[in-house]
Amino acid sequence: MGYCSGLTNLFKMVLLKFFQNGLQIFALLLMTQAQWLNWAIYKLSPSKLGYVQFALYGLMVFTYLFANVTPPGSPVTALFEPKINSQYMKRKDGMPRYCGKCLQYKADRTHHCSRCNSCVLRMDHHCLWFRNCIGFRNHKLFYLVCLYLTLYALTTVYSTFMAITKHFTAANGTISALYLIFWGSLFAFAFGLSIVMVAFTIYHTYLLLQNLTTLESMNSSWSKYAKSTQPFNVGLYNNWCQVMGSAPWFWFIPIRNSMGNGTVYPINPNALPYISTSEEKSETSHKKIPLPISYREDEWASDEEEYAMKSRRWNPHLGQFEWLDDIV
Structure with a gap:
């Protein structure tokens, strides 16, 4: 009975992990299935593009897994101390921003994620496909996954279209119904994915070049800044290097080489004073400030x-x- 109970508990644990990581497993299965079909096309119509797709697939899977297991960073791990690190983002009363849930000070561009239940350095957004927050330490990895996936989808559209065209236009060429279904499905999927990913990657490239996060671009207080007065906009090249690193030969390689420690950022000399959000204004209320643990x-x-x-x-x-x- 004990043996059966142990197997049952193990099966339940595996199912729980599967459903908790369902989107991640589904994404990996889609990538693998697409590569299997692309490899079948390569076998029938060999070309150098097949090697490019295989390299993109390897980079895509590795970077995706790397981004999933890389913490975005928090003020605790960065040993943030507002008395030592001068901050631009402060409350209206001049005091450092403080998180009443984590019981710690917030560095510049740090926000509390309700899903992760922790403060995240340079928080961009919480991504369900990564089951992780996208922040200071894994933002570059997230961007590279988007870039690799975009290139992979575009090359898949091209290779699939050329393979189908070649077999239909050949003098004695025929294509079986099974291959037509597989290749047609792959072409439709890759075409739709490429449209979405091209737009998504262009948008995140724009944010990197403007030194904005997704949260900041959607924040009503942040939208009051012009490009010339945006606090962290220090030029296109410098903005890009802050996330992608200072060495150009490492820009498109999945390694963590973002500049800084996630708590202090170069400030635009033309920046306007920081505009506090409604959440930070409410922190001035004594009802929002946590009491010490010993108080009951x-x-x-x-x-x-x-x-x-x-x-x-x-x-x-x-x-x-x-x-x-x-x-x-």
Whole structure:
């Protein structure tokens, strides 16, 4: 019975992992199936393009897995300290931004991800296809996956179209119904994917060149900046190098060589003052500021202590309580 119970638990665990990583497994299966069909085309119509597609497939799978297992980075791992690192993004009262959920200070361009339940350095967005946040440490890998996939889809459209055309226009050429279904499906899938990925990659290339994240491009407060006053826009080349690295020969290779540590960024000399978001404005309310772990309402020993605790609030920036009467 114990053996059967162990196998049952193992099977349940495998199923749970499968469903948790369903999109990732599905993406890898699609890549592999497309490469299998492309290799079949190469066998019937050999060309140098087949080797290019195989190289793109290898880079695509490796980079995709690498991006999935690479943490985006957090202020804790970067050892962020606002007293040491000068920050551009501050609250309206001049204090450093503070996350009431992670109980830690936020570096520039850091945002809290509700799905990951942690703050992410230079957070771009949370991607379900990667089951991970796209941030400072894996943004380059994410971009390279998009680029590799775009090139792979375009080469697949070309090779499939040329193979079908060749077999239909040959003097004694015939093509079986099975091959026609496979190649026709691959062509339709690659054509649709190429349209989506070309637009997606162009959009993210534009964001890299403007030194914007997806969150910043969609933020109403951030949209008030012009290109010339955007705080982190330091020129097309410098913007690109911040994510892709300073060495051009490593730009399109899946290695982590982004500039900086994710907490401090070069500032545009023409930048306007930082415009706080509604979320950061609400942080000034004492109701949003977390109390120290040792503070518990059910541990009050007397009415006097209860009155004293309700008459003061915890200031995480000073590391001590403040009397409300003094603040008023």
